[in-house]
Amino acid sequence: MTTNMSSESMDKLVSLCKRRGFLFPSSEIYGGLNGFWDYGPLGVELKRNIKEAWWKDMVSAHDDLDAPEGAPTAYQMVGLDCSIIMHPQVWKCSGHYDLFHDFMVDCRETKKRYRHDQVRGRWVEARGKKFFVATQSGGEEGFKETETRALKHLGLRSKQVDELSWTSPLVSLTTVDSFAEVLGPDAGELGTLTPPREFNLMFKTFVGALSGEEGAAFLRPETAQGIFVNFKNVVDSSRVRLPFGIAQVGKSFRNEITPRNFTFRSREFEQMEIEFFCHPSQSAEWYRYWRDRRYRWYTGLGLASSRLRLRDHDADELSHYSCGTADIEYAFPFLPPGEFGELEGIAHRGDFDLRSHREGKLARNGEDLAVEVDGEGKPRHRGSGKDIRYFDDQLKERFYPHVIEPSAGADRGTLAFLCEAFHEEQVEGETRTVLRLHPRLAPIKVAVLPLVNKDGMPEMAAKLYKELKRDHAAYFDDGGAIGRRYRRQDEVGTPFCVTVDGQSLVDGSVTWRDRDTLEQVRLGAAEVLPELHRRLRATC
RNA sequence: GCGGGUGUAGCUCAGUGGUAGAGCGCCACGUUGCCAACGUGGUUGUCGUGGGUUCAAGUCCCAUCACCCGCUCCA
Numbered sequence: 305m306t307t308n309m310s311s312e313s314m315d316k317l318v319s320l321c322k323r324r325g326f327l328f329p330s331s332e333i334y335g336g337l338n339g340f341w342d343y344g345p346l347g348v349e350l351k352r353n354i355k356e357a358w359w360k361d362m363v364s365a366h367d368d369l370d371a372p373e374g375a376p377t378a379y380q381m382v383g384l385d386c387s388i389i390m391h392p393q394v395w396k397c398s399g400h401y402d403l404f405h406d407f408m409v410d411c412r413e414t415k416k417r418y419r420h421d422q423v424r425g426r427w428v429e430a431r432g433k434k435f436f437v438a439t440q441s442g443g444e445e446g447f448k449e450t451e452t453r454a455l456k457h458l459g460l461r462s463k464q465v466d467e468l469s470w471t472s473p474l475v476s477l478t479t480v481d482s483f484a485e486v487l488g489p490d491a492g493e494l495g496t497l498t499p500p501r502e503f504n505l506m507f508k509t510f511v512g513a514l515s516g517e518e519g520a521a522f523l524r525p526e527t528a529q530g531i532f533v534n535f536k537n538v539v540d541s542s543r544v545r546l547p548f549g550i551a552q553v554g555k556s557f558r559n560e561i562t563p564r565n566f567t568f569r570s571r572e573f574e575q576m577e578i579e580f581f582c583h584p585s586q587s588a589e590w591y592r593y594w595r596d597r598r599y600r601w602y603t604g605l606g607l608a609s610s611r612l613r614l615r616d617h618d619a620d621e622l623s624h625y626s627c628g629t630a631d632i633e634y635a636f637p638f639l640p641p642g643e644f645g646e647l648e649g650i651a652h653r654g655d656f657d658l659r660s661h662r663e664g665k666l667a668r669n670g671e672d673l674a675v676e677v678d679g680e681g682k683p684r685h686r687g688s689g690k691d692i693r694y695f696d697d698q699l700k701e702r703f704y705p706h707v708i709e710p711s712a713g714a715d716r717g718t719l720a721f722l723c724e725a726f727h728e729e730q731v732e733g734e735t736r737t738v739l740r741l742h743p744r745l746a747p748i749k750v751a752v753l754p755l756v757n758k759d760g761m762p763e764m765a766a767k768l769y770k771e772l773k774r775d776h777a778a779y780f781d782d783g784g785a786i787g788r789r790y791r792r793q794d795e796v797g798t799p800f801c802v803t804v805d806g807q808s809l810v811d812g813s814v815t816w817r818d819r820d821t822l823e824q825v826r827l828g829a830a831e832v833l834p835e836l837h838r839r840l841r842a843t844c
Numbered sequence: 845g846c847g848g849g850u851g852u853a854g855c856u857c858a859g860u861g862g863u864a865g866a867g868c869g870c871c872a873c874g875u876u877g878c879c880a881a882c883g884u885g886g887u888u889g890u891c892g893u894g895g896g897u898u899c900a901a902g903u904c905c906c907a908u909c910a911c912c913c914g915c916u917c918c919a
Contacts (some may be wrong), residue, residue, distance in 0.1 A: 315912090316856095323855050323869085329910075336910045408846065408917085416845060417916055494885095500895060505918080526919090561845085561917050569918090638912095646919075734880060755877055783871090788881035794879090806877060815878070822879075 314637045317726045318566060320737065326350065326722070327567065339563030339571035341715075346796055349777060351574075351718045355553050356584055357577045357744050358712070359383070361601060363551045374596055376578035376589045379580075380548040382538060386530030388555060389521050395506065396685035397660045399603050400522075404505035404558070409477070410498045411488040420500040423477040423489055426450045429469040430458055435485040435494055438477060446474045447503050457487055457494075505555045507571075509514045523557040528709060530554075531579040532657040536692045545588065547582035547693060553714065567715045568645055572713035579707055581694070584655070587706035588628075591652040595630045598650055598710045602632060602717075606742040607724050611635040613644060626766055628652040634710075634720040647720055648712035655704035665689045693721055721745055725797060731822075739797030740820055743839050748798040749776040750836055753789050755805040765804040768814070768829055795821055800839070802832055 321327040326342030329336040333606035343351055366372075366381045367688065397403045405419035424446060425438035436455070437450040454468055455461070460752070484495040491497075507523040512750060524530065531550045538550055563569050582590045599614045608612065611622045617629040629651040633644035656673060660666045667676035676684040695702045695776040725739040752769040754761035762782055772778040781789045786803065793801055808829070816827045816835065827835060 318911095319855060325913095332910090334909090338910070403919095408845090410916095419917085503917095558919080560919090566911095651919075704904090731879075736880080757876095761877095783875065785879085785881055787881070789880095790878080791880045803878065817878080824878075 313728065314566075315727065316728070316737075317637075317722060320726070320795065321347070321722070333690050339560060339569070341567045341570055346747040347367065348489045348743060348803050349743070350721070350797075351714060352748070353745045354717055354721065355536075355574075355576060355714055357605065358601070358714075359551065359553065362549075362578060369530070372597075375593050376586055377547065379576075379582075380544050382544055382548065382550055383533055384534055384538065384550050384552045385554065386527070386534060388524050388554065388557075389509065389511065390524060390533070392521050393534055393685070394529050394533055394661075395522055395525070396663045397687055398527075398532075398657065399660070399665060400506060400525050401685070402665075404525060406505070407500035408503045408725060409500050411491055411496050416488060421476060421478055424474050425477065425480075425486070425489075426456035426470055426474055427472040428454050429471055430454070430460075430467050433458070434471070435487055436477075436480055437487050438489045438497075440489050442474065450474070453487065457492065470797060502562075503559075505559050505561075507559060524713070525558045527552045527554045527575045527577045528579060529657070531577070532661055533688075535579075535581070535658060535691070539686065539694060546696065547580065547586065549578045549580040552687050553577075565636070565645075567719050568636065568638075570752075572717060573716075576712040576714050576717075578710045579657075580709070581707055583696075584706045586701065587652060587708065591595075591628055591650070591708075594708050594710050595650050598648055599632055602634075602647065602720075605721070605745060606740070607634065607720060611724065612647075615644070617702070627654055633655070634716075634723075636720065637723055645716070646713075647716050649711060650708065650710045653707040653709050655706055657707060658692055658704045659687075661688055662692050682800075736791060738794040738795060738819065741797035741799070743799040746797045747777065748779045748793070748796060749800065749840060750832075751779045751781055751789070751793045751798050752802045753780075753786060753801055753803045754782050755786055755803050759806065760809055761804045761806075764808055764829075766825075768802065768804065768832065772833060772836065775833065776840065790817065802827075837838045 318327075321344075322348055326347035328342045328344055330340035330342050331337045332342075363381045363383050368380045369385070371378045372653055375443040394399075395404075407421065408417055409420050410417050418440065423438050423440060424442060425436050426447075427434065427436050428450075429463070435457075437454045439446050439449045441449050444480045451465065451468065452462075454644060455465065483499065487494050488496055488497045493662055506525050509521055509523060510519045511521045512519040523803070526681060535550070538544065541674050554574065555572060556575050557572050558568050560571050563571055565778075578594075580590060580594060595614060599612070602612055603609055611634055613633050613635075615631050617631055618630070631646045632648040632650070634647050635643070636645045639645055654673075656666055664675040665685040666673040666685040667684075675687075678684050694705050695703050721741060722739070725741045727738050727740055729736050729738065736824070739746075741747075750772055752765050752772065755764040765782070766780065769778055769780040779793070781792070790801055797819075799819045801819075803817065805815060807826070808814050812827045814829050814832065815824050816832070817824045
C-alpha cells in the first residue's frame with residue numbers, strides 16, 4: 305500500500321526538494337559548489353521549524369522548577385549566540401587546530417592517501433640498498449609487517465630474514481626528509497609517495513583588510529567552543545547555578561574531504577548544541593539523561609524507532625578526552641542497508657574544555673589529562689590563564705564542572721525528517737506523493753481552499769485564510785480542481801486542508817481534511833484556529 | 845585525490861554529425877460541489893561550462909565544473 309524510502313526513491317525525494325523549493329544546489333547558475341546547499345522557500349520554513357522546535361523544547365519551554373522525567377534534579381537552560389570567527393587560540397586549545405590541520409601523503413602507485421604523522425616505518429639495509437619500509441601499523445604488528453614487506457620488495461624468502469639489517473626502530477614518517485628511499489605502506493616500489501601536503505579541515509580567513517599571517521583566523525568548525533569561552537560570562541551575568549545548560553544554534557564550517565550524500569556531509573552546516581554543566585559527581589547520571597532525552601526528541605517528532613538508533617561508542621572510538629559518547633543515528637536511504645548516519649552525538653567531555661581554555665591544551669597522560677608540552681617543557685598551546693572555574697557558594701567549593709554535550713546537526717536532522725516523511729502510495733490507481741511531516745515541522749500548517757470559484761466561496765475562504773495566517777503558516781489556493789490542490793499540499797507535507805464549500809455559505813461550517821488519513825470532518829469556521837492550535841501544541 | 849557513470853525545458857527523460865522533442869508541471873480562459881477531472885490556448889532551452897575538429901556539433905575530441913556509485917579519508 306504505502307511505501308517508505310528506498311534508495312531508489314531517494315532520487316525522487318531529491319527531485320521533489322528541487323522542484324518544490326526545499327533545497328537547491330548552491331550557486332547553481334554557475335554550476336554549483338561542492339558541499340554547499342541552499343534552502344528554498346519551503347526548505348527554510350522546514351529547517352526553521354526544526355530549529356525552533358529544538359529551541360523551544362530544550363530552552364524556552366523547559367521547566368526549570370521540577371526535575372523532568374529521567375533527570376537527576378531540576379536544571380536551568382539558557383541560550384547564547386556567539387561570533388563565527390573567534391580568537392585563533394580558541395581552536396588551538398580546543399584541539400581542532402592539531403586535529404583538523406593535517407599533512408597528507410599520497411601514493412602515486414596505489415592512489416592511497418595517508419596522514420603524514422600516522423605513517424611509520426623502519427630503516428633497513430640489505431643487498432647494498434638502504435631504504436625506509438613504511439606501514440600504518442604500530443607495535444608488534446608494525447615490526448612484523450615491515451619485515452614481511454622488506455623481504456617481498458627485495459624478492460627474498462622468509463628464511464633469508466637474516467640478510468636484513470635494521471638500522472632504526474619504528475619511527476614516524478615525519479622524521480624522514482626525502483621520500484625517494486621510502487617504500488609506501490601499500491606500494492611495491494620505492495619513492496612513490498608525494499611530499500606531504502597541507503590539509504586544513506578548518507576554513508582559514510583573515511581578519512583585517514590587510515591579509516597577512518598575523519591576521520589569520522578560522523571560521524568555527526563547531527559552535528561549542530563559543531559556549532566554553534563564554535562560560536564565565538554566562539555564570540556571572542544570568543544567575544544560573546549548576547546544573548545548567550547553555551544552548552546555541554548556528555553555522556559551522558568544515559572542509560570535508562568528500563562532501564557526499566545530498567546535504568548529509570556539507571562544508572557549511574548548522575549545529576544545535578547544548579553544553580550542559582554539572583558537578584563531576586553527577587556527570588554520569590546526566591550523561592545518561594541527555595542520551596535518552598535527545599533520542600526521545602527525535603522519535604517524538606516522528607522519526608521511526610526502527611530507523612533510528614542510539615549507539616554507544618566503543619572504548620577505542622572515544623576521543624582522548626571523552627569518558628563516554630553515544631550517537632543518535634538514522635538509517636538514511638542513501639546508505640547501504642544496515643548502515644546508519646549520525647544525526648547527533650552526545651559526549652561526556654569531562655572537564656577537558658574549561659581546563660584547556662585556562663591551562664592550555666590538554667592531552668591524555670596515562671589515566672589523567674595533562675597540559676601538552678613542547679620540547680622545551682612549555683605548553684604546546686597556551687590557555688587563557690583566566691580562572692573560569694565555577695564557585696559553588698553552598699559547598700564553598702571551586703571546581704571545573706563536567707560537561708555533557710548533545711550536539712545535533714540541523715541540516716542532517718532536516719534531511720532525516722524529509723527522508724522519514726517521504727511516501728508514495730496508491731490511491732484508487734493513482735500514485736499519491738506525500739510528506740508525512742510532523743505538524744510542528746511542516747512548512748505550511750494549513751491550506752485554505754474554496755471548493756469552486758463562485759457563489760462567494762473565494763471570499764469566505766480568503767477571510768478565513770487571512771485570519772489563520774496571523775498565527776500560523778497558511779496557504780491559499782484557488783487554482784484548478786480540488787483534488788489536484790489536495791495533492792499539491794500532500795507533496796509538501798501540509799497536514800491540514802480546510803475547504804469552503806456550498807454548505808459553508810449556509811451554516812458557516814467548513815471541511816477539515818487530514819493529510820494522513822484523508823478523512824474529512826465538518827467544523828465551524830471559528831473552530832479552525834483553536835483546532836489548529838491544539839494540533840500544533842508541543843507534545844515532546 | 846583515484847576509478848566508473850551521468851549532465852538536454854521547472855521535473856522525468858528521448859534525441860546515434862544535418863530544423864531542439866515528448867510526458868508531466870506551470871499560466872490563462874471556460875467548465876467543475878471533495879482527492880493529480882475535462883476542453884481550448886499559452887509558457888519553457890547558453891543541450892553543465894570553456895575550447896577544438898567540421899561546410900555543419902546536443903551528438904566527435906580536449907579541458908573543466910557539478911551530481912551519483914565505488915575506493916580513500918573523516919566528526
